[in-house]
Structure formats: structure tokens, C-alpha cells
Amino acid sequence: MSRSPSGLRLHAISVGEINSIGFTYVPQQPNTHDDCDYARSWLSEFEQFLSATLASWGVQRYNTVDKIKDFRWKVPIADGMLLFQKKRRAFSELAYQHQVLIGNDSQGRVAATQEYRMAMKVACTYRCPFVLTNGYIGLGPTTMSEGDHVFVVLGADVPFVFRLKHDGTYCLVGDVYVHGIMDGEIAGADSTAQEIIVT
Numbered sequence: 001m002s003r004s005p006s007g008l009r010l011h012a013i014s015v016g017e018i019n020s021i022g023f024t025y026v027p028q029q030p031n032t033h034d035d036c037d038y039a040r041s042w043l044s045e046f047e048q049f050l051s052a053t054l055a056s057w058g059v060q061r062y063n064t065v066d067k068i069k070d071f072r073w074k075v076p077i078a079d080g081m082l083l084f085q086k087k088r089r090a091f092s093e094l095a096y097q098h099q100v101l102i103g104n105d106s107q108g109r110v111a112a113t114q115e116y117r118m119a120m121k122v123a124c125t126y127r128c129p130f131v132l133t134n135g136y137i138g139l140g141p142t143t144m145s146e147g148d149h150v151f152v153v154l155g156a157d158v159p160f161v162f163r164l165k166h167d168g169t170y171c172l173v174g175d176v177y178v179h180g181i182m183d184g185e186i187a188g189a190d191s192t193a194q195e196i197i198v199t
Contacts, residue, residue, distance in 0.1 A: 007169050007199035012151035013191045015159055015178055016132030022049040024142050025124035036101070036110045039117045043102050046076060046129055053131045071137060071179045073098035077116065078123035078139055078177035094119060123177065136181065141174035150176055152186050154193055162198065169199040 025042055028035040050072065073095045097116035100109060127139045132150060140150075144161045149170070152159045159178050162170035 007197040011154045011193045015150040016134040019133045022129035077119035138178035140176035169197040
């Protein structure tokens with residue numbers, strides 16, 4: 001990373017271009033039936049978004065039944081949860097809570113899904129799902145647009161979405177969660193870093 005008169009020069013690996021964007025998650029009052037109903041409604045819309053995506057793109061990135069099941073519950077919580085004020089990797093109990101939340105049995109749903117709904121709020125509040133042109137699925141800021149570019153900036157903890165400007169430089173839109181690359185998987189032998197200029 002270096003500063004030049006024309007902008008901040010970053011070395012980054014391109015993840016892909018945003019092809020489609022879902023709907024924004026707007027939080028409700030915590031631990032109420034309204035909160036639970038809204039989370040269910042949002043997850044239903046997320047499932048419709050995923051179904052349309054899978055119908056269009058197939059399962060090129062998430063090509064097994066287990067991977068598809070995995071991203072269905074992990075993407076809405078960005079594969080994490082807040083535990084003692086620190087973000088931690090999601091665990092299988094949250095997969096169960098996801099099933100209870102989207103299931104038909106409403107008995108005890110509010111209490112039984114509290115951790116999952118809290119993790120959704122941390123990950124999704126004023127964010128929306130997206131799909132890249134190469135099939136990756138993730139969550140990002142509401143200010144992103146179709147055609148924006150997702151990069152892994154070398155040395156950064158998370159990927160970012162940038163908007164290409166007319167002069168060939170980029171402006172930062174925000175950080176993103178992209179399922180399947182958050183542990184450095186994109187930095188394989190066939191990935192090459194390029195220099196981008198952020199102004």
C-alpha cells in the first residue's frame with residue numbers, strides 16, 4: 001500500500017463483479033414476535049433470492065448439497081456471531097436455530113432462535129445480500145451497486161467493494177462478507193494481485 005499524488009495504491013486480488021443485489025435488512029425491536037416475524041420474512045426473501053441465483057448461475061461455487069445447506073444459514077449471519085463483544089465463527093447450534101426460525105412450528109420460536117437473530121442483526125443490519133458474476137454470494141453495504149467490484153486487499157482482514165470511476169481509479173464503497181473466501185481461499189496459486197488506485 002502506498003500513497004501517490006493520484007491516490008492510494010493498493011495491491012488486491014479481484015474476487016468478482018456484483019451481478020445482483022437483494023434487499024436490505026432493517027432491524028426490529030429485539031426479542032419480540034415482530035423481530036422474529038421480520039427475521040423469518042427476510043430469510044424467506046433471502047431464500048427466493050438464492051433460488052433465483054441458483055437457477056441462473058447453477059451451483060458453480062457451492063457445488064454440493066452440504067455447501068448449499070451451509071451457505072443458507074451462514075450467509076445471513078456472515079458465518080459468525082457476537083460472543084462477549086467479539087465476533088466468533090458460527091457453530092452448529094446456530095444452524096439448528098436457523099432451521100427452527102424458518103420452520104413451521106411457532107411454539108417457542110422467539111426464545112429458541114435468540115442467538116441466531118442476534119447474529120443476523122450484527123451481520124445484516126442495513127446490509128443486503130449480493131451475487132457476483134462468478135457465483136459467489138455475500139453480504140454488503142446498501143450503497144453498493146450492480147457492476148461494483150469486490151477485491152481482497154492484501155493485508156486486510158475482510159474483502160471490500162469498490163466502484164470504478166471514469167478515470168480508472170476506484171472509490172471505496174465498504175466492507176463485504178463473501179461466503180467461501182473469508183479464510184484466504186481466493187489467494188490460491190492461480191490468483192494474481194493487481195494494483196488498484198483509490199481516490
